[in-house]
Amino acid sequence: MEGTHLNVGFLWLIPFFPLIGALVNGTVGWLLQERVGKWLNGVIANVAVWASFVTAAAGFLMLVGQEPERRMLIDHVYSWISVGGFEVAVSFTMDPLSAVMTLVVTGVGGLIHIYSVGYIAHDRSVWRYFSYLNLFSFAMLVLVLSSNLLLMFVGWEGVGLCSYLLIGFWFGDVEKAKAGMKAFVVNRIGDFGFLAGIMFLLWGMAGGWFSSGYQASESVLSFDFTTMAHTVQGLAGKQVLGISLATVICVSLFVGATGKSAQIPLYVWLPDAMAGPTPVSALIHAATMVTAGVYMIARLNYLYIMSPVAMSIVAGTGALTALFAATIGFTQRDIKKVLAYSTVSQLGFMFIGVGVGAFTAGIFHLMTHAFFKACLFLGSGSVIHAMSGEQDIFKMGGLRKKIPITFWTFLVATLAIAGFPPFAAFFSKDEILWKAFDTANPVIPWWPFAVWTLGAIAALGTAFYMFRLVYITFFGECRADEETRHHIHESPRTMTFALIVLALLSTVGGWIGIPHLFHLPNLFEHWLEPVFEHSAAQLQSRGAGAATEWGLMAFSVLLAFAGWLAAKQIYGGGRLDKAQAIVARIQGLYRWSYHKYFVDEFYHAVVVEPFLALTRALFWIDQHIVDRLVNLAGWVTTAFSNFDGAIDKYVVDGAVNIVGDTLIGAGRYLKKIQTGRLQDYLYVMVAGVLLVILLSRLLAGSA
Amino acid sequence: MTVQSVLSVAAILFSLGLYCVLTRKNAVSVLMGVELILNAANLNFVAFSSFTGTIGAPEVAGRVFAVMIIVLAAAEAAVALAIILAIFRRMGTVEVDNLNELRE
Known part of the structure; x- marks a missing residue:
């Protein structure tokens, strides 16, 4: 491995800056807020995260300066666990993949920090907000920069904690506190899968079952991503209960990813997570944390490529989620809920990407999504800010003229997510769908077509629900009451600045990953090539050819236009009457979609209620059986001590008294x-x- | 004159003293009995001193003891009489039979 990477000593600074920011704001922040002013908390947090960004950018430039095969910076901080042949270090790695993630996390995160200064200015505990936000940045950076799976898990748990803290930021509201708990508990279920995956992986690499029993392997065990790229080959052929071990590991890890990245069946927490402050929704629940699952699969691409079954499951789940969430998005009335389901849907697209082996496309979509979805969320925050906290889009309307900057940036991001050329998602989503269509599936031959079909319908749905949102929110007459209408105003500069930058990135962000068809250099794919080339080489094209690719691309654009036209037809000019007429005709379907297919109710009935019943039963057992046993034990003890006491009183004390009385x-x-x-x-x-x-005398005489 | 005759006198003296101590009721009489016992002992010392050692170089230790005891007896009499006086002042009697304060 020597000669393939550079040892550097500064990568630890990237997560370190936000940690310091979090500590400063967390310990003395309240004092600063009271004595100096709320602006200082914001400045501390911003300085911390932008310092990270600058460090990350320096690392990125170092990478660019290297030969493609040597593009890897490693910063070994210290040895964490060293047990026998098992070595885990706290060390950070920046390769092309983690460089992309780091820049997205610090860059988009930095813009959201700037935006937050304006957004949170009226809150009571600004210091707490910025402390959490910086802590999140720290955990997320540990996650993406970690050199090994265990350290990644530390970051994985850290972001989960921060997500919980920030969703329940306004914990005075019970609903919001509950949403935080729901996110935490659902994520815990996923984390169980992740942990199980790690343990299976360790077990598989540490030895194997032979005719003589379990044999530990002699070699040094390592969770290092670079080392594992070679050692996972040892898993080939191993089985657990007749299932390939690689599949078991990949599916377990994917369960973790469905929790963190909100896929079926664990997506239910993400829409509720909108209870948090809007910049938090943008940062954690759209741009960065929820993409951790995608990143994890891309990071372990060499492992997933060993299990076509697991890949098929990932792609299938992604496609199903993409469509499922999009259909829920059709009917939601809360502006943030629409965006939340949109996020779930877009994450589904990313999983299609990594699930069909198009890791580059998945990560590419992750990046562009970070731009346009952050822009959309921040835009929605700006709208909510303007509407004095109103989130129901049916009570908005006609905001186009009143908050122009928000409108235009929102529109750009909408065009981007809908997949209109030349905006960002056109390139990334199209690449995913094309790869989904073209990559052969060795297990189920018709799988690519099914995934593609679901994805394409979801893309159509995306365009529809996004334009529905735009029309209802920004066009037509304002449906707000007089009081609110009077207060509508454009957001402060810090907020609009972030919006403009993100809108710009949503526009040009896709240009670095232009498909081969245009005969322009695909910088992004080229950049990630050293990470994925080995895995990519194991995939086979179905040989659909350039003509088909052109055709599909045109079809994608057609879908985007179709979605837009459908939305314009129904909601054009911000009208709701046509929509209501349609809804009246498909009352049943509408109710299913509006109530999110009753999945929450279903989980409540199937998981939560039985669980509560179980706890009640256990409580009964506790009270009537365990407590009785405890009481019985107590009673026996009492009886025995009474007996013992009698002996003491009448025998021991009696003896003592007899001596005394005699004397x-x-x-x-x-x-x-x-x-x-x-x-x-x-x-x-x-x-x-x-x-x-x-x-x-006598004695003398006798002697 | 033999040593036996002297010792006999001393023994008689000691017995009289002891009898006096054990039987007299008056504390001053008891004290006088004690004096008799001391003098009996003195007589013994002097007798042994005279009859041991050579002529012209008698054994001196016995006489030293005798002188010592006379001095001690004087001191003892002084202290004892003072105590008896104090007792009389407090109790109004020097009858030893009545001085049974230490009983139970």
């Missing part, structure tokens, strides 16, 4: 000797002396 009785008689008369004593003394003399 007292003896004293009563003996005291009479003490007459107090001097001459009685003298008599006794003389008698004694005489006795001694007599005795000594």
Whole structure:
């Protein structure tokens, strides 16, 4: 491995800056807020995260300066666990993949920090907000920069914690606190899968079952991503209960990814997570944390490529989620809920990408999604800000003229997510769908077509629900009450600045990954090539050819236009009457979509209620059986101690009393000797002396 | 004059003293009995001193003891009489039979 990477000493600074920011704001932030002012908390947080960005950019430039095969910076901080042949270090790696993630996290995260300064200015505990936000940046950077799976898991848990803290930021509201708990618990289920995957992986690499029993391997065990790229080959052929071990590991890890990245069946927490402050929704629940699952699969591409079954499951789940969430997005009335389901849907696209082996396309979509979805969320925050906290789009309308910057940036991001050329998602989503269509599936031959079909319908749906949102929110007459309408105003500069930058990135961000068809250099794919080339080489094209690719691309654009036209037809000019007429005709379907297919209710009935019933049953057992047993034990102890006490009282104490009484009785008689008369004593003394003399005489005589 | 005759006198003296100590009721009489016992012991010392050692170089230790005891007896008499005086002042009697405060 020597000569393939550079050892550097500064990567640890990238997560370190936000950690310091979090500590400063967390410990003395309240004091600064009171004594100096809220702006200082914001400045501290911003300085921390932008310092990270600059460091990351320096690392990125170093990478660019290297030969493609040597593009890897490693910063070994210290050895964390060293048990026998098992080595885990706290070390950070920046290769092309983690460089992309780091820049997205610090860059988009930095813009959201700037935006937050304006957004959170009216809150009571600004210091707490920025402390959490920086802590999140720290955990996320540990996640993406970690050199090994265990350290990644530390970051993985860290972002989960911060997500919980920030969703429940306004914990005075019980609903919001509950949403935080829901996110935490659902993520915990996923994390169980992740942890199980790690353990399976360790177990698989540490040895194997032979005819003589389990044999530990002799070699040094390592969770290092670069080392594992070679050592996972040892998993080939191993099985657990007749299933390939690689599949078991990949599926377990994917369960973790469905929790963190909100896929079926664990997506339910993400829409509820919108209870948090809007910039948090943009940063954690759209741009960065929820993409951790995609990143993890891309990071472990060499492992997933070993299990076509697991890949098929990932792609299938992604496609299903993409469509499922899009259809829920059709009917939601809360602006943030629409965007939340849109996020779930877009994450589905990313999983299609990594699931069909198009890791580059998946990561590319991850990046462009970070731009346009952050822009959309921040835009929605700006809208909510303007509407004095109103989130129901049916009570908005006609905002186009009143908050122009928000409108235009929102529109650009909408065009981007809908897949209109030349905006960002056109390139990334198209690449995913094309790869989904073209990559052969060795397990189920018709799988690519099914995935592609679901994805394409989801893309159509994306365009529809996004334009529905735009039309209802920004066009037509304002449906707000007089009071709110009077207050509508454009957001402060810090907020619009972030919006403009993100809108710009949503526009040009896709240009670095232009498909081969245009005969322009695909910088992004070229950049990630060193990470994925080995895995990519194992995939086979179905040989659909350039003509088909052109055709599909045109079809994608057609879908985007179709979605837009459908939305314009129904909601054009911000009208709701047509929509209501349609809804009246498909009342049943509408209700299913509006109530999110009753999945929450289903989980409540199938998982939560039985669980509560179980706890009640256990409580009953506790009260009636365990407590009785405890009481019985107590009663037995009491009885025994009573018995013991009686022995003490009557036998031991009795003996002691007898001795005492005897002595007292003896004293009563003996005291009479003490007459107090001097001459009685003298008599006794003389008698004694005489006795001694007599005795000594006698003894002398006998001797 | 033999040593036996002197020792006999001393023994008689000691017995009289002891009898006096054991039987007299008056504390001053008891004290006088004690003096008799001391002098009996003195007589013994002097007798042994005279009859041991050579002529012209008698054994001196016995006489030293005798002198010592006379001094001690004087001191003892002084302290004892003072105590008896204190007792009389407090109790109004020097009858030893009545002085049984230490009883029970």
